[in-house]
Amino acid sequence: MTHFSRRHLLAAGAAAAASFGLPSIVRAQTAGRVVVIGGGFGGATAARYIKLFSPNTEVTLIERDASYITCPFSNYVLGGIKQIDDITHRRDPLQQRYGVKIVRGEATAVDTNAKRVRLKDGAQVNYDRLVVAPGIELNYAGVPGWSEQAANTVMPHAWKAGPQTLLLRRQLESMADGGTVIVAPPANPFRCPPGPYERVSMIAWYLKNHKPKSKILVLDAKDAFSKQGLFVSGWESQYPGMITWIAGKDGGKIESVDPKGMTVTAGFGKEKGAVINVIPPQTAGKIAIDAGLAEANGWCAVDPASFASRKARDVYVLGDASIAGAMPKSGTAANSQAKVVAANIVSSLRGATPPAAVFHNTCYSLVTPDYGISVTGTYRPGPQGVAEVPNSGGVSPMRADSAQRKAEADHTAGWYAGIIADTFG
Template sequence: MTTPTFSRRRLLTAAASGAAAFALPHIARAQTRGRVAVIGGGFGGATAARYIKQFDPSVEVTLIDRDASYITCPFSNYVLGGIRQIDDITHRRTPLQQRYGVRLVQAEAAAIDAAQKRVRLRDGNQVNYDRLVVAPGIELKYDGVPGWSEQAANTVMPHAWKAGPQTLLLRRQLESMADGGTVIVCPPANPFRCPPGPYERVSMIAWYLKTHKPKSKILVLDAKDAFSKQGLFMPGWESQYPGMITWIAGKDGGRVESVDPKAMTVTTGFGKEKGAVINVIPPQSAGRIALDAGLAEANGWCAVEPDSFASKKARDVYVLGDASIAGAMPKSGTAANSQAKVVAANVVASLRGSTPPAAVFHNTCYSLVTPDYGISVTDTYRVGPNGVAAVPNAGGVSPAKADAAHRKAEAEHTAGWYAGIIADSFG
C-alpha cells in the first residue's frame, strides 16, 4: 500500500501540533483521592504523570526515576553530527512538580509487588499505589551480539542507544579517528527503539565526516533487508554524501555474526571488516523492571490491551512506550507521548468508575539527512479487530522528490517538533 505524501500545509500543521497528539476533555475532579505511581520519566512516563494530574488534580501521582534529568534519544544523533550539544537535549522534570503537583522520587524501582500494590525502591523505601504506570524504556541485550559486552560498549564499541555518556563516547571516537578511517554502524533486527534512528545516525555521522574528515567512509552492516524511510534516506545519502555510505542488507551478508573489540573487527556473511569506529546497536527488550515483574511475554515485550494499554499480566498496571507491544505503532518518543495520554485518561476513568474516551493515537517522526535536509512520516492509529492499526489515508511521508526549500522547511519543522514534545512531556 502506498502512503500518501505530505503537502506543505500538512507538514506545517503537523509541526505546529507538536506532541499534542491526543486531545482529551477535562475529567471532573474526583471527590476521593487515588494514588498512581509511574515508573520511568521519559516521554511516556513524564507525559502520563502530567496528564493524570491535569485530568484530575486530586489524584496523587508519584513519578519514580533513577535520574534527576532526562537526556533524550531524539536529537542525540545531532550531538554526533556536531549541530547540538548534550546540554541541549538534557531536561529536568521539576516543572511537573511545580506546575502540576507531581511528586518526584529520584530512586531506582527495584521490584513491583502487584498483589500488594507497591513498588519497592533500590534504597529500601516503597511507593504504594492504586494504579501503576510502567514506562521503563528498553533493556539492551549485551549478549545479543557474539563477542560484544557491556564492557566493550563502555570502552571501544558504544551503542549510544541510551543517550548520555554513550553519546559522548561515540562523539569522542569520531573526533579522534584519522581522516580516511571507516565507521561501521550495525543496526539490529526488528523490533527496536526508533526504527529510523540508525539511519539518521548514519546521516549525522556522514555530516560530521563530510565537514571534518571527508576521506572517511561509513559501512552499514544491517540485520534487516529494508529499513524505515529507506526510500527517503538513500536518495538523500546519494545526493548529499556521494560515495561515502555503503549499506549492506541482511540478505546480502550484512547481518553481524560476531565482533572482536580488541581487533576492532566485525564478522558478517561476506567476511571480516575492520573499523576505526564501530557502533553496535544490539537487540533490545522491555526495560529490566518490566522483565523482572513478569510483565513481558516470551519475546521480551509487554502485551497490553490495545484500547487502554492495561497490562495483560497484572491488574491495575499499565505499560506504555518502548516496552509495550503496540500493534502497528513504532517505538518512538511521539508514540510514547501519545500512548501516555490514552493511559492517563484510562487511569483517571478507572479511579472514577467512568468511561474513558475512545483511544486515538498519533506518531510523527522527523529525521535529518543534513542540518538543512529534513524528512518525515506521520500516522494516525485507532483500535481495530487486530489491535492498534494505522488509519488509511490519515498519514503521510515526505515527498520522494522535493526541492531544497522543501527539505529545509522540514528540517526547521524538526526543531519545532522537538520543542513541542519537550514542553508537552516535561511541562
C-alpha cells in the same frame, strides 16, 4: 503530508484533553494513588496528564536520574550541530507546576498483588494504579563477542543518550581521515530514536565537513527500513560515495565482533573499522521483565485500547517497553500513548467509561541540517492490536526541492520544542 510545529503539538495536547472529557473528570474530584515508573516521554507525559485530568489524584513518579537526556536529537550531537546540554532536560516543572511527587530512586520490584513498588534503597510505594514506562534493556549477549565493557570503552551503542553519545562523538573526532565507521543496526523490533539511519546521516555530515576521505559501512540485520527510499536518495545526493548499506539478506547481519581487533564478522566476511557502533537487540526495561509483565519475546503485551497490561490488573505499560501492533517505538508514540493511559486511569478511578482511543506518531529525521524528511500516522485499536488508520499520514515526497527539505528540517526543531513542552510542562 502534515507537519507539526510546537504550536500544533501544544494545540493537539489541548484537544486531547478536551476529547478525554477533562472538565467532567476534574469536577469529579477523583482520588486515588498512581505510581509511574520511568520519567521519559511516556512516563512523564502520563504523570503530567493524570494531574491535568484529575488534580486531586496523588501521582508519584519514580525516576533514577535528575535530568533526562533525550534520544531524539542525540544524533545531532554526533553531527556537531547540537551539544549534549541542548538535549538535557530537568523534570522539576512536573512537581513545581502540576504537583507530581518525584521520587529519586530505582524501582527494583513490583508486587502486583499487594499493589506495591519496592525501590533499591528498600523504600516501598503503594499504588491503586501503576504505569510502567521503563524504556528498553540492551541485550549485550545478543552480539557474540560484545559486552557492556566493550560498549563502554571501544564499541559504543549510544542507544541511551548521555555518556555513550559523547564516547561515540570522541571516537569520530579522534579517528584519522580515511577511516571506516561501521554502524550495525539490529533486527526489528527496536526503539527507533536515536534512529540508525539518521545517525548514519549525521555521522556522514560530520565526516563530510571534517574527514571527507572517510567511509561509512552500514551492516544491517534487516532487509529494509523506515523511510529507506528517502534516506538512500538523500545519501546519494548529499554524501555521494561515502555510505554503503548492506541488507541482512546480502550478508549484512553481524555474526560476531572482536573489540580488541576492532573487527566485525558479518555474513559476507570480516571488516575492520576505525569506529564501530554496535546497536544490539533489545527488550523491555528490566523492571518490566522482573515484574512479570513481559512475554517470552521480552516485550510487554497490552490491551490496544488502554495499554493495560495483559499480565497484571491495574497496571499499564506504555512506550518502548510495550509491543503495540503497528505503532513504532518513538518519542511521539510514547507521548501519545501516555495521554490515552492517563484518560483510562482517571476514568477507571471514578468508575467511568474511558473515551475511545486514538494514537498519533510523527518521526522526523535529518539527512543534513537543512534536509529533513518525516513519516506520520494515526492509529486506533483493532482486533489484531493497534493498527494504522489507512491514508492517515504518509512520508515526505521523494521528489522535493531544497526549500521543502529545508522546511522539514525547520519542522524538526519545532516538533522537538513542542514535545518537550508537552511532556515536562
